[in-house]
Amino acid sequence: MQIDEENKLPRQVFSLSDITESIARMFNKYYAVPYWIRAEISKLNYYPASGHCFPDLVEKQDGKIKSQVRSIIWRDDLFQISTKFEEVTRQPLSEGMAIMFQAYVKFTSAHGLSLHIIDIEPLYTLGELAREKMAAIERMKKEGIFQQNKLVPLPLLLKRVAIISAETSKGYRDLLVTLDNNPAGYRFISKLFPALLQGDGAVEAIRKQLQKIKENAAGFDAVLIIRGGGDEVGLACYDHYDLAREVALFPLPVITGIGHSTNETVVEMVACINKITPTDVAHFMIAGFRSFDDRINLAVQNIKLATSQLLESANLEFNQLTEAFQQTGRLFIDTQHETIGQLALAMRESVSAAVFNHRIALSR
Structure with missing residues (x-):
């Protein structure tokens, strides 16, 4: 004490x-x-x-x-x-x-x-996630940027693409395999910007790579954000306002292929194109080349057809002119023959008359 x-x-x-x-x-x-x-x-x-x-x-x-x-x-x-x-x-x-x-x-x-x-209690969190998602959508609509990326012109041919994905992602591999093995042999140029695709840190990781791509935007036709090879768990980051805003305001068209969910995330909603899976994205790119190829082939066929029709028309006109010329020539020759015959007859008659008159004169 x-x-x-x-x-x-x-x-x-x-x-x-x-x-x-x-x-x-x-x-x-x-x-x-x-x-x-x-x-x-x-x-x-x-x-x-x-x-x-x-x-x-x-x-x-x-x-x-x-x-x-x-x-x-x-x-x-x-x-x-x-x-x-x-x-x-x-x-x-x-x-x-x-x-x-x-x-x-x-x-x-x-x-x-x-x-x-x-x-x-997962239902509480589910409700909070839904509330945050709706808040992000409403905020972007109020700011007038919800449709912004959809207004960015989409190039006719998506040849040079920046890809945000994980190097080990099955979805990334599926994309490359599909592009590299397209039956028509179209060639694509891609550059990977690796990032976390889900969970903690994904929002900032993807935003950071978008900023890097923006610095060299002239070198790409579009940006692909892809993930795959897993289930639908971990997509909450794509409902985050900061990431969705970055995508909506991006100067290049953004194409997403981040999952199999029928419940679109906000990033998928604001992206220029959403094709669900990485393989779907690859087929979309190939389809653009095929469509252009088809248009070129159609143009070639139309040119060939037009040329053939032009030659046929010119040949027909030439034959018609030739026939007309021949008819005119024959008519001219016939006319000249007739004229010469008449002249010859007149000359014979004139000579006969002259001889007759000369004989009369001699007989006197």
Whole structure:
């Protein structure tokens, strides 16, 4: 027991563990049951080696953090929660996501306050994702940029393309194989700008590559954003306002092939062309060349036909002129023959008369 020198009274001093253990007992007494809580995941903190997850949770107001706490999802709980969550939302748990979860409020002397998450309601997050998607669409329409990229002229031939994808993506490989092996032998020039295609960091990664492409926009006919080879999980980033705005305002036509979903993302809505899968994008590019090829072949056929018709018409006219000339020539010759005959007859008659007159003159 220590003495307070100022008041000369006994001073009670506690160890840190005394205080924290007391707080822990209070939490165990008053927070013995789990609670349903709403929050946003600011950082996921998933550790594959252990399988555990330690999300940092926040509540924001006017863009500023109002409350913050650590949480825990043990491996077995995480497996069940993630499986159910992805089945419903088609998205993995990720940073920036609003969730409603059931958790025990825990306090330990060693780690302080935390929330032990035992369940997450995916329908709440699904509703939040839908709300954020509609908000992005309405905001872009209000700003007058929703249809902007669709107004960018699409070149007749898409020969030089910038591709935003992952180098290991099956969709990227499918695109290249389809383009390289087109039956007509058309040749395409492509450059890969690698980026994350889903989940945390995808929005900024894709935007960063779009900025790089914009710096050399004159070197490309269009931009392709493609992903494939997986399921539809992880498409929430394509509903993000910042990424959709970047696509809508891009100076080159943007063509998307980012999934098999019938529920279009905002990026797909604002892109100049959406062809669903990377293979569909490749066929679209090939079809442009084939259409141009068909038009050239049709033009050649039309020129040949027109030339043939022109030659036939000229030949017919020549034959008609030849026949007319021949008829005119024969008529002229016949006329001349008749004239000569008449002249010859007249000459004979004149000579006969002259001879007759000369004989009469001699007889006198």
